[in-house]
Structures are given as C-alpha cells and as structure tokens.
Amino acid sequence: MSVTHAPHTADVLARQDPELAEILLGELDRQASTLQLIAAENFCSPAVLAALGSPLANKYAEGYPGARHHGGCEIVDVAERLAVERAKSLFGAEHANVQAHSGSSAVLAAYAALLRPGDTVLALGLPYGGHLTHGSPANFSGRWFDFVPYGVDAETGIIDHDQVRTLARTHRPKAIVCGSIAYPRHIDYAFFREVADEVGAYLIADAAHPIGLVAGGAAPSPVPYADIVCATTHKVLRGPRGGMILCGSELAERVDRAVFPFTQGGAQMHTIAAKAVAFGEAATLEFAAYTRQVVANARVLAAALAEEGCVVTTGGTDTHLVTADPAPLGVDGRTARGRLAAAGMVLDCCALPHADSRGLRLGTAAVTTQGMAEKEMTRIAALLAGVVRGTAESARAREEVRDLVDGFPPYPG
Numbered sequence: 001m002s003v004t005h006a007p008h009t010a011d012v013l014a015r016q017d018p019e020l021a022e023i024l025l026g027e028l029d030r031q032a033s034t035l036q037l038i039a040a041e042n043f044c045s046p047a048v049l050a051a052l053g054s055p056l057a058n059k060y061a062e063g064y065p066g067a068r069h070h071g072g073c074e075i076v077d078v079a080e081r082l083a084v085e086r087a088k089s090l091f092g093a094e095h096a097n098v099q100a101h102s103g104s105s106a107v108l109a110a111y112a113a114l115l116r117p118g119d120t121v122l123a124l125g126l127p128y129g130g131h132l133t134h135g136s137p138a139n140f141s142g143r144w145f146d147f148v149p150y151g152v153d154a155e156t157g158i159i160d161h162d163q164v165r166t167l168a169r170t171h172r173p174k175a176i177v178c179g180s181i182a183y184p185r186h187i188d189y190a191f192f193r194e195v196a197d198e199v200g201a202y203l204i205a206d207a208a209h210p211i212g213l214v215a216g217g218a219a220p221s222p223v224p225y226a227d228i229v230c231a232t233t234h235k236v237l238r239g240p241r242g243g244m245i246l247c248g249s250e251l252a253e254r255v256d257r258a259v260f261p262f263t264q265g266g267a268q269m270h271t272i273a274a275k276a277v278a279f280g281e282a283a284t285l286e287f288a289a290y291t292r293q294v295v296a297n298a299r300v301l302a303a304a305l306a307e308e309g310c311v312v313t314t315g316g317t318d319t320h321l322v323t324a325d326p327a328p329l330g331v332d333g334r335t336a337r338g339r340l341a342a343a344g345m346v347l348d349c350c351a352l353p354h355a356d357s358r359g360l361r362l363g364t365a366a367v368t369t370q371g372m373a374e375k376e377m378t379r380i381a382a383l384l385a386g387v388v389r390g391t392a393e394s395a396r397a398r399e400e401v402r403d404l405v406d407g408f409p410p411y412p413g
Contacts, residue, residue: 028411031043031410032405032409032410032411033344033402033405033406034344034345034346034401034405035344035345035346035367035380035401035404035405036346036366036367036410037345037346037347037362037363037364037366037367037380038346038347038348038363038366039181039209039235039320039321039347039348039361039362039363039365040181040208040209040232040234040235040348040363041234041235041363041365041366042234042235042236042237042238042365042366042369043238043366043369043370043410043411044234044238044239044240044274044278045238045277045278045281046411047277047281048238048239048240048274048277048278048281049274051240051270051273051274051276051277052240052270052271052274053270054270054273056076056079056269056270056272056273057268057269057270059072059073059075059076059269060266061073061076061077061080061266061267061269062260062261062265062266062267063260064080064099064256064260065077065078065080065081070266076267076269076272079269079272079273079276080098080099080267080269080272082276083096083098083272083273083275083276083279084096084097084098086276086279086280086283087244087246087275087279088246089283090215090279090282090283091211091214091215091221091223091229091246092221092223092224093223093229093246093247093248094247094248094249094252095246095247095248095249095251095252095255096244096245096246097109097244097245097247097255097256097259098233098242098244098272098275098276099259099260099264099267099268099272100230100242100243100244100245100259100264101242101243101264101268101271102232102241102242102243103131103133103206103208103230103231103232103243104131104132104133104243105243105259105263105264106230106231106232106243106244106245107131107133107141107204107206107230108133108140108263109230109245109255109258109259109262109263109264110204110228110230110245110255110258111141111144111145111175111204112258112262112263113228113251113254113255113257113258114174114175114202114204114227114228114251114254115145115174115175117144117145118144118145118146119145119146119173119174119175120145120146120147120148120171120172120173120174121135121141121145121146121147121148121173121174121175121176121177122147122148122149122150122164122167122168122171122173122175122176122177122201123135123147123148123149123150123176123177123178124149124150124151124159124177124178124179124180124183125149125150125151126149126351127151127351127353127354128149128150128151128152128180128183128351128353129152129180129181129182129183129323129350129351129353130149130180130181131179131180131181131206131208133206134147134149134177134179134206135147135149148167148171148173150163150164150167151163151353152183152353152354154353154354156314156315157313157314157315157353158185158314159183159185159187159188161188161191164176164191164192164195165195165198168195168196168198168199168201169198169199172199172200172201173199173201174201174202175201175202175203175204176192176195176196176201176202176203176204177204177205177206178192178203178204178205178206178222178226179204179205179206179207179208179209179230180206180209181208181209181350181361182313182321182323182350182351182361183321184298184302184313184314184316184317184318184319184321184322184323185314185317185318185319186210186219186220186318186319187205187210187220187222189203189205189220189221189222189224189225189226190225192205192225192226193225193226202227202228203225203226203227203228204226204227204228204229204230205222205225205226205228205229205230206230206231207222207229207230207231208230208231208232208235208243209235209236209319209320209321210236210319210320211229211231211232211235211236211237212235212236212237212238212282212291212320212365213236213291213294213295213319213320215237215279215282215283215287215291216236216282216287216288216289216290216291216292217288217291218288218291218292218294218295219291219295219318219319223246227247227248227251228245228246228247228251228255229245229246229247230243230244230245231243231244231245231246232244233275233278235320235363235365236291236294236320236365237278237282238278238281238282238287238365238369239274239275239277239278239279239282240271240274240275240278241271242268242271242272242274242275244275245259290368290369293368293373294320294364294365294368295317295318295319295320296373296374297364297367297368297372297373297374297376297377298317298319298320298321298322298363298364298377299316299317300374300377300378301322301362301364301377301380301381302316302317302322302324303316304377304378304380304381304382305322305324305381305384305385306324307381308329308381308382308384308385309328309329309385310324310325310326310328310329310360310385311324311325311327311328312324313325313352313353313359320363320364320365320368321361321362321363322361322362322363322364323350323352323359323360323361323362324359324360324362325352325355325357325359325360326359326360326388327357329385329388329389330388330389330390331388332357332358333349333350333352333357333358333359333360334349334358336360336388337349337360339387339388339390339394340384340387340388342394342398343383343387343392343394343397343398343401344397344398344401344402345380345383345384345387345401347360347361347362347363348360348361348362349361364377366410367380367408369410370405370408370409370410371408372408376404376408379404380404383397383400383401383404
C-alpha cells in the first residue's frame with residue numbers, strides 16, 4: 001500500500017463500510033508491527049495491489065484470449081496475453097497458463113492433464129515436507145490417485161535419491177512429483193528427469209516455494225527438466241495470491257483444458273493483471289538482487305539459530321526456507337510457535353523428518369522485502385531463542401520486535 005493508495009482505500013471504505021475499514025487497517029497495522037516470518041508470505045508492491053483493486057475485477061472472462069464465453073473481453077484479453085508472455089520470457093517456458101487460482105489448483109490441473117484416477121504417483125512423503133496435494137488422504141490427490149511416498153536420509157535430511165530410484169523401478173509410476181513446502185535445499189531436477197525417463201513417467205515439478213528464486217536467478221530452474229511446472233505467484237515471487245503452470249508446447253492444450261473447463265470457471269482478471277505486474281517486476285536487476293539477499297538472509301538466520309541451540313534441518317539452507325527443531329531449547333514446535341506469536345514473531349510449524357515432534361518453519365522473503373539484511377537476521381535469531389527458552393519476557397520481547405520492524409516499514413509512509 002503506497003502513500004496514495006492506502007488512504008484512498010481507507011477513505012472509501014470508511015464512508016461506505018467503516019466496520020470493514022477498521023478490520024483492513026487493523027490487518028495493515030498487524031503486518032507492519034510484527035515480524036512476518038511465514039515462508040509462504042510476502043509483501044506485494046503497491047502496483048500489484050493496485051491491479052488487484054482495479055476495474056478488471058468486474059469482468060467475467062471464461063475461456064482464453066480470443067475464445068471467451070462472454071462478450072466485452074477485448075481489453076482483458078490484452079492483459080492475459082501480457083501476463084502469459086511475461087511469464088514465458090521470465091522462466092524460459094514455451095507455454096504458460098496464468099489462470100490457476102492457487103498452487104493447489106495448478107497441481108490439480110497438472111494431474112488432470114496427465115493422469116487418470118487410480119494412476120500411481122511418486123512424491124515426497126508428507127512427513128518429509130510433501131504438500132497436501134502430494135497424496136494426503138484428506139486431499140483430492142490421496143483419494144483419486146495411488147501415491148507412493150519417498151523420503152529423506154535420516155542423518156542428513158537430504159532427499160534419498162537411491163530410494164527414489166528404487167521405488168520408481170518397483171512401482172513404475174505414471175508421474176513423479178518433485179517439490180516440497182519444507183525442504184530447504186535445491187531439488188536436483190536433472191536426477192528426477194533421469195529417473196522419470198528410465199521408468200517412462202511424467203515429471204511434475206511443484207515449484208511453489210522456489211519459483212521466485214528461480215525468477216531472480218538464485219535457484220536452479222525446473223523448466224528445462226519437468227514436463228509440467230506448477231507454481232504460486234505469491235511467496236518469494238512477491239505477486240498476488242494465485243497459481244500458474246509452465247510446460248512445453250506439446251502439452252499446452254492439455255494443460256489449458258485441464259484448467260478451463262475441467263477444474264475452473266471464469267478467470268480472475270484482476271489477479272491475472274496483478275500477476276503480469278509481478279512478472280514484470282521480477283524481470284528486473286533489482287529483483288535479482290533481492291532474491292540473492294533472501295538466500296543470504298536465510299543462511300545467516302539458519303546459522304544463528306544453530307548457534308542458539310536449535311537443530312537446523314539439513315544443517316542449513318539453499319533457499320528462503322529454514323526448518324528447525326526447538327527441542328534443545330526446552331519446548332516442541334507448537335509451544336514455541338505460541339510463545340513467539342505472543343511476542344509478535346509470526347511463523348509456522350512443520351513436520352520434522354524421522355521425528356514425532358513438530359519443528360519451526362521460517363522464511364526470509366517478507367523481511368527481506370522490508371529491507372532487512374544479515375545483521376537483522378542475527379538479531380531475530382537471538383530474539384526467537386530467548387522467547388522460546390522463556391528467558392525473554394513476552395512483553396519486553398514484543399517491544400523489541402516492534403522496535404526492529406519500525407525501522408523497516410513494509411509500505412513506507
């Protein structure tokens with residue numbers, strides 16, 4: 001929210017719906033006065049927010065540019081074509097679908113394009129960082145397909161490549177999924193491509209978390225290796241909440257049909273316009289520098305947490321993600337999260353590989369957008385450890401958090 005955008009929005013809502021205006025301003029204050037360490041969140045630019053609140057929200061646009069089911073789509077067609085071309089250029093993909101409403105919607109469409117109910121799929125198990133769409137029995141994926149989970153090495157926390165190859169040869173899956181919501185290391189896409197080719201499987205890369213780093217050149221790209229890449233446009237990419245799909249031209253029609261009409265209806269044109277804005281921003285040198293700083297911050301944060309006594313999964317990170325076990329500090333992940341929330345430090349719990357307890361999942365995308373760097377990461381780690389141990393009184397820690405974030409407002413002014 002910029003100086004001009006936020007007051008305008010507040011003024012309009014204050015006149016028409018003061019109750020909701022108070023809620024929105026309260027959320028803005030929460031974001032600006034607490035530490036946002038959730039790995040899946042970031043701060044959109046004022047331009048992205050402006051597109052989200054634009055008149056494109058009024059337009060019904062079922063179908064694709066040039067082939068809509070409603071009239072009056074001439075202008076929104078231009079917006080979607082722009083988003084598609086920017087996504088293709090940014091990621092070096094032959095085809096992009098920008099209509100997916102979320103990362104889960106993108107994965108659903110990928111499965112619909114390539115699989116039939118009952119097909120076998122190999123994916124990272126949920127206890128090791130797999131997503132709900134990677135075979136959870138509570139999710140459509142676990143109900144419709146036969147998922148075989150692979151895991152990570154018990155000592156290193158690194159994906160067990162030998163196990164992946166053995167399971168692929170044994171089960172001959174129709175597709176292999178690589179990607180995670182809590183794996184802090186780069187995925188070896190070339191290895192997964194090799195295994196998929198050996199057993200005649202499709203390769204689906206769920207790159208929801210690293211795709212922003214890919215855009216900035218701070219992480220390897222899955223595009224040259226995967227048949228389909230599913231991703232989100234928020235997180236490190238810093239766009240609106242939504243999804244996208246990248247693939248080769250040979251699968252373009254199947255992917256598009258899987259999104260519409262198979263799994264979704266009308267496209268959200270205001271969100272697609274906001275995605276176009278984000279893709280344009282991500283193509284800049286400034287964004288590339290930002291992604292490098294995101295990774296540098298995460299590495300410093302991981303090292304500082306280890307020095308404070310936490311057990312950091314895989315011993316560090318290559319990305320924006322840090323997962324850590326706070327048990328050596330005296331509490332489990334859920335208890336730690338509650339204490340940290342009371343102190344104004346907002347983060348998530350996650351499963352820990354080969355453990356019954358839950359750990360902490362942190363991300364550096366949002367705080368890096370605010371302008372924080374290595375010095376602040378060390379301070380955050382010390383604050384976190386003090387709160388989790390119980391040696392730092394919650395109210396005093398909350399004041400320290402506010403003092404820190406006051407120097408780095410997400411929307412200056």
